[in-house]
Amino acid sequence: MFQRIRKHLFPGLLVGTGLGLLMRAAARGAQAQHSSSNGIYAAIDAYVEDQMRRLNIPGLAMAIVEGDQIVHVRGFGHARPGGEAPTPQTPFFIGSVTKSITALAIMQLVEADKVELDAPVKRYLPWFRVADPEASAHITVRHLLNHTSGLSMLQGQLVLTDMDDAPGATERQLRALSTVKLSHPVGTKFAYNNTNYNILGMIIEVVSGEAYADYVQHHIFTPLGMKHSYSSKSVAQKNGLAMGYRYWFGHPFPAPNLPMPSGSLPSGQLSSSAEDMAHYLTIYLNGGRYGDVQILSSSGIEEMQRGTVEIIEMGESLGFYAMGWECQGAGKSRIVWHSGIVPDFGAVAALVPEQKKGIILIYNANHAMLKMSFDEFGLGAAQQLAGETPSKTLLAWVPWLMRGMALIPILQAVDVIATVRRINRWRADPSSRPSRGRMWGLHILPALVANMLVALMQIPMVSKMRNWVWLFMPDFSWIAHLCGGFAGIWAFLRTRLILKALNKPPSF
Numbered sequence: 001m002f003q004r005i006r007k008h009l010f011p012g013l014l015v016g017t018g019l020g021l022l023m024r025a026a027a028r029g030a031q032a033q034h035s036s037s038n039g040i041y042a043a044i045d046a047y048v049e050d051q052m053r054r055l056n057i058p059g060l061a062m063a064i065v066e067g068d069q070i071v072h073v074r075g076f077g078h079a080r081p082g083g084e085a086p087t088p089q090t091p092f093f094i095g096s097v098t099k100s101i102t103a104l105a106i107m108q109l110v111e112a113d114k115v116e117l118d119a120p121v122k123r124y125l126p127w128f129r130v131a132d133p134e135a136s137a138h139i140t141v142r143h144l145l146n147h148t149s150g151l152s153m154l155q156g157q158l159v160l161t162d163m164d165d166a167p168g169a170t171e172r173q174l175r176a177l178s179t180v181k182l183s184h185p186v187g188t189k190f191a192y193n194n195t196n197y198n199i200l201g202m203i204i205e206v207v208s209g210e211a212y213a214d215y216v217q218h219h220i221f222t223p224l225g226m227k228h229s230y231s232s233k234s235v236a237q238k239n240g241l242a243m244g245y246r247y248w249f250g251h252p253f254p255a256p257n258l259p260m261p262s263g264s265l266p267s268g269q270l271s272s273s274a275e276d277m278a279h280y281l282t283i284y285l286n287g288g289r290y291g292d293v294q295i296l297s298s299s300g301i302e303e304m305q306r307g308t309v310e311i312i313e314m315g316e317s318l319g320f321y322a323m324g325w326e327c328q329g330a331g332k333s334r335i336v337w338h339s340g341i342v343p344d345f346g347a348v349a350a351l352v353p354e355q356k357k358g359i360i361l362i363y364n365a366n367h368a369m370l371k372m373s374f375d376e377f378g379l380g381a382a383q384q385l386a387g388e389t390p391s392k393t394l395l396a397w398v399p400w401l402m403r404g405m406a407l408i409p410i411l412q413a414v415d416v417i418a419t420v421r422r423i424n425r426w427r428a429d430p431s432s433r434p435s436r437g438r439m440w441g442l443h444i445l446p447a448l449v450a451n452m453l454v455a456l457m458q459i460p461m462v463s464k465m466r467n468w469v470w471l472f473m474p475d476f477s478w479i480a481h482l483c484g485g486f487a488g489i490w491a492f493l494r495t496r497l498i499l500k501a502l503n504k505p506p507s508f
Helices: 002-055 095-111 133-138 141-146 153-161 169-179 194-208 212-221 233-238 262-268 274-285 298-304 368-385 398-404 407-428 436-462 466-472 474-503
Strands: 059-066 069-077 245-248 251-254 309-313 316-321 326-328 335-342 345-352 357-363
Touching: 002 059, 002 069, 002 357, 002 368, 059 274, 069 274, 095 141, 095 194, 095 212, 095 262, 095 298, 095 335, 095 345, 141 194, 153 194, 153 262, 153 466, 169 194, 169 262, 194 212, 194 262, 212 262, 245 474, 274 298, 274 345, 274 357, 335 368, 345 368, 357 368, 368 398, 407 436, 407 474, 436 466, 436 474, 466 474
Parallel strands: none
Antiparallel strands: 059 069, 059 357, 245 251, 309 316, 316 326, 326 335, 335 345, 345 357
């Protein structure tokens, strides 16, 4: 019997011991992986806090997804003055991150055989036209998605100042394109333009028979469980919308009552929460699936993230544009991302597709001068999520430039006082007058050039961009109006006063 027990017991003990060791090793591996993930999240948290201090951001909500799970959610700062930190359910405006949602809706209609990517826009909107009738007939749905329609970036910025809030605002905006000239031939060049996506929103309405807001709610928000996402600012405010801020000289000030350009809803005016956007990001990491719901086919998701047109700015390549997404890098480090700004909110959504990871950052302050700084910030967080070191910050000087604008009126006052005193001294003591050469080289030309540079700041304020500048750069707008106008007058008055003092004969 002992032999029989030994025969069965010893192998069992060996197997049990082996299994125990394997389980302990697996547990250690899982624990190590969990600790590693926690380490990455802690590093991203620290990075976000550091960037918030640097950029003076009042409040921010972040969510990280891996696979089909939300693995890390965090709120930073304050959702409103003196208030609590943002929660995972706190809505923020997401700006142009909206474009990927509009692109998703178009792709759903493509898969429903209601839209063709290479069909002309006029098939769906027969009244659509730009100034050139031939070009109007050649602009396709794909051109709009890729920003290769030929419409200029400037034209797309101007629509953000159209505060038409009556029903049909988008259609009225688009019918006004009949007098707009294209900046380049259709399909030849990338030029980011909000109007492209407003046209797509109009196509969604015509083809689906639903208002854009209703379509997004029924076919995207509801299936994805996005219960804190809105197409109406007033509804979002009733449901806890964070307070937006605008920067004045680098310091954020609450901006509770800014109007919303309803006609540009499809290009950048949706609001959502960190939790909801995490749900949204998971479909791009799981072949278009969220839980048991297939939002889009796997091939449709791949098409949306396939960079097709190179983004070149100032001669430098910044990656490729896909459909509501930008793409850069390759392999495991490839990042698919998009940022968005409105005057008082901003967002960065980023995916690391090969690692099945994603991150959303939404924050409640903005300024056009900080746009690239916010993009650097968002991409830095995405790079950390991908296991890389964030790229070196190249635009650290921008917040200081914004603060420096406040010195312009002070320096102007100092110059007036100093100039008057100097002229009085020359009049009282003619022997103290400099030679004509020194007068021009030291006392006239440097100040004349500086004043004329400040005066040139008025140019945007007398152009079509003046309303956009006021919305997105209120401090610059104020400086350009007051200090720019004064500098133009003072440049000539100051020169005249100095020359008069120089030429006046001494009195005995």
